[in-house]
Amino acid sequence: MASTPATDVPQDAPEHCPGTGSEDAGKANACAGCPNQSICATGPKGPDPDLPRITERLSTVRRKILILSGKGGVGKSTFTASLGFALAHDPTDADDTADNIDATDATPVSQVGVVDIDVCGPSIPKIMGLENEQIHQTMAGWSPVYVQDNLAVMSIGFMLPDKDAAVIWRGPKKNGLIKQFLRDVEWAQLDYLLVDTPPGTTDEHLSIVEYLKGSNIDGAIIVTTPQEVALQDVRKEINFCRKVKVPILGIVENMSGFVCPGCKGESLIFAPTTGGGRRLAEETQVPFLGSIPLDPRIGKACDSGVSFLEEYPDSPATTAFQDIVQKIKTRLP
Template sequence: MAVTDNIPEHCPGPTTEQAGKASACQGCPNQNVCATAPKGPDPDLPLIKERMSSIKHKILILSGKGGVGKSTFTSQLGFAFSNDESIQVGVMDIDVCGPSIPKIMGLEGEQIHQSLSGWSPVYVQDNLGVMSIGFMLPNPDDAVIWRGPKKNGLIKQFLKDVDWGDIDYMLIDTPPGTSDEHLSITQYLKESVIDGAIIITTPQEVALQDVRKEIDFCRKVKIPIIGIVENMSGFICPNCKGESIIFAPTTGGGKKMAEDEEVPFLGSIPLDPRIGKACDTGVSFLDEYSDSPACKAYLDIITKIKAQIKD
């Protein structure tokens, strides 16, 4: 079950000797993870807490659905924060099997370097550092075929062995779902405090179904929800600025879901083909296309995020 103090009834807990073995564990999707995980207090948690103590704000970017634009949003949020040279920003990519952050942020082909104080992030600019398994692959097309324990070990290394330095905002890009990587990051940061999660969706019901599960996940593991962002909410023509609805919100879309779930709605980002172009070339969409309605939507959302996360 999820790593949380508020565990469901009859769950023996993920750190007990009966974890993954009790009758209540039968049929649980995390049964194998709990059964094979080391029992008792994790000796690395104090090391992670010490390393993370220099990071002011830790924000998870989540969505139960794949392909809704989590990595795109993470990268643009990172670029936007780093436009203020007085702010230090870190982006941690824990999508182990699909690491797209290096490509999106213009760092493809870069490698991690070791220093006396640990691994060094790869820097987009002086105040924007990135860490991803993508930097460790000899070929960007190589498949990462790992089971849970190895994924968890890498995430732990990103937290305790990377010399992030003093960071104002740490943005953690996650894979789809509510599985190994999500359980690991919440467990490892349990003593370091996560400020909250930004949950990305698209308007159609097939995405909203999975995103509701992500909201439920956050509540079960006690992660505050900063808000919902609806991505790809309509197509904006770069020339005439006319809008066409591509993914029709048959049940009201992200805003209606946020109202139903009683969580903040941060805003909608329209489709703009230049967002894809910016990601392919590894540049900031907000800098390159500041006249775009999508850029204004991003900036409005970022203002709301900053208002919720205060020093």
């Protein structure tokens, strides 16, 4: 009996890979030793029937950006929230509509959505001041939770019975929820959809890339800190993006130094022993977007659920972040 033709063979897959859509996926001799063997063996075969629905649902979203980190604890979710706040106050370059007019000054502003796919550690609701909010369902689907009229958020944090509840799920269940966030949420017209991902290159990352395949990912921003232990994981994240063909908008170095709120003096806390994010960007030929210094008030703003950029506009960290936002915008298609 002839074997099923190979379909959807990933880049750099083992020799004679049958393809992820094949009936032999994860079962063929060539699959032995492949890190994705168990996923391919147990996952659904053939095209996902929900992909066209996701593409249709996100057809009104102009730009989709992944926020990646490689390593946990580098401030990825804080960066995502700050980027959401910054873009929501940014004038839109889309056609003016009644939905994107700021009532205070009649200036067209960008419509921004943030989707938190860090299923086991959802911190976006706390950081963005939405900790006690809940999801509502309408005829059009799930309604995201709004920070303000033009800034919407979706996270599993809104679905937990209490803030200390642990999410103990295997991959397929987590992937199913991510699919619901894209397929069933009524995002409406958006200029930007920011995807806050968990650390590493896990099931969640593979799933979000697969689900957004039909509607395109405009780019990924990789967040790191200066020390080599973080940069090691960032190298893996860069390779991941290249293998799955996600454009990299650039690297952001977070916590690059401590800025005293009083004297404005800066001290290195995490010394860049191998050159930090800038050197890594040069080595890997990835754009370097900039460095954000430490400011103790950033943690205070996150705990309070407010925008650090608005609360402390004179901070060197705010200035650095705003410069990074402008660079991101210039690199977007």
